[in-house]
Amino acid sequence: MTSIVFMGTPDFSAPILRMLYEEGYAIKAVITQPDRPVGRKRVLTPPPVKAAALELGLPVIQPEKLRGSAELQQIIDLQPDLIVTAAFGQILPKELLVTPPLGCINVHASLLPKYRGGAPIHQAIIDGEKETGVTIMYMAEKLDAGDIISQSAIPIEAEDHTGALFDKLSNVGRDLLKNTLPSIINKTNSRTVQDETQVSFASNISREQERIDWTEDATTLYNQVRGLHPWPVAYTTFEEGNFKIWWAKVGQSKHDAQPGTVVAIAKDHFEVxxxxxxxxxxxxxxxxxxxxxxxxxxxxxTGSKLQIGDQFQ
Structure with missing residues (x-):
């Protein structure tokens, strides 16, 4: 049976790990990020992949930084046939990339070469894309630049947000990997070099990207809100404080007011x-x-004093 080292961190990765386990692959170890403080009380919390691995009885390794670490040599010494990564969160060093005879493959949540980087799902929604998907690819030293093995596309629905699309693409990635692995193991898979002229990037979301610019049209802002929902959440400022917008829709009112002005108030919403x-x-x-x-x-x-004409910045 093919031996695998699996590397992943968030909820996106957990169903993929479970599939590998259920299919009977010999998982030598699960590599994930260290436990992190979560919430206002800063409770030390394991990443979802660690929780899944422990539930399945699999050994877990949690390097703070892989490159140059003792954990790196520990992984190399496992001598897996294949390394599978899915949203691990660190770039693999060259000495690890060349270790497994079947290579290192990545389950990436975009249709490469579009949206290389750490936030492809967020960015696809923010950009108003109508389609996205998952790519199974060989890993290279350059970020998300390896050869494409297989892809599966799905539509982005009008009310999809990042959380919903994470769940959808996690399942797409699980199924695509399940169907692709036999050809990788048998060395009969296809291998397509990425077209560098079509490359775009989706870097991790910056604080500036979270801020609403009211001069943008409502469709652009709606895409921003849903692309940042349920994390890290779009915000604006009101009465000198940050004001988070968890959910919004394109409004129906027309106006000639200054952007950011409250122009309509209804029972269950207000329009800016x-x-x-x-x-x-x-x-x-x-x-x-x-x-x-x-x-x-x-x-x-608390917002009962909100009035038409109030200004968001």
Whole structure:
């Protein structure tokens, strides 16, 4: 039976690990990121892949940084036939890439060569893409630049957000890898060099990308909100504090107001002027220093003083 070292960290990766286990592959170890503090109370929490691995009784290795570490040599000494990665979160050093005879492959959540990098799902939604998918690829020293083995595409629905698309693509990746692995093991798989003229990047989301620019049109802002939902969440400023926008829709009102101005207030939402005469309707929000709440709760309670003409920045 083919021996595998699996490397992954978030929820996206866990179903892929479970599939490898259920298919009977000999998983020598699971490599994931260290436990991190989570939430306001900073509770030390294992990554989802570690939780899945422990549940399956698999050994876990958690290097803070792989390159030059004792853990790197530990992985090399396992001598796996194949290394499979899925959203691991670190670039593999060359000495690891050349270790397994069947190579190192990655389950990447985009249709490469589009959206190389750490945030392909976020970026595809933010950019208003209508389609995305998963690529199984050989790993190279250059980020997400290895040869393509197989791909599977799915549509991005109008109300998809990053959380929903993570779940969809995790399942797509699981099934695609399951179907692709036999050809990799038998060395009968196809191998396509990426077209460098078609490359685009999706770097990890920056704080600046989270901020709403009200001069943009409402469709662009809607894509930004859903591309950042449920993490890291879009925000604007109101009354000198950060004001998170968890969910919004393109509004129905037309206006000639300054972008960022409240132009309509209803029972369960309020509309803020955006670019080109459009509005963004806010439904799920979090004022500075408050818990997340619906716009209806906000308008009925602490936000009852919100008035048409108030300004978001």
């Amino acid at each position: 002027a955006a670019g080109n005469g459009s509005t963004l309707a806010l439904y799920d929000i979090q004022p500075a220093g408050k818990k997340r709440m619906t716009a209806e709760e906000y308008l009925r309670g």
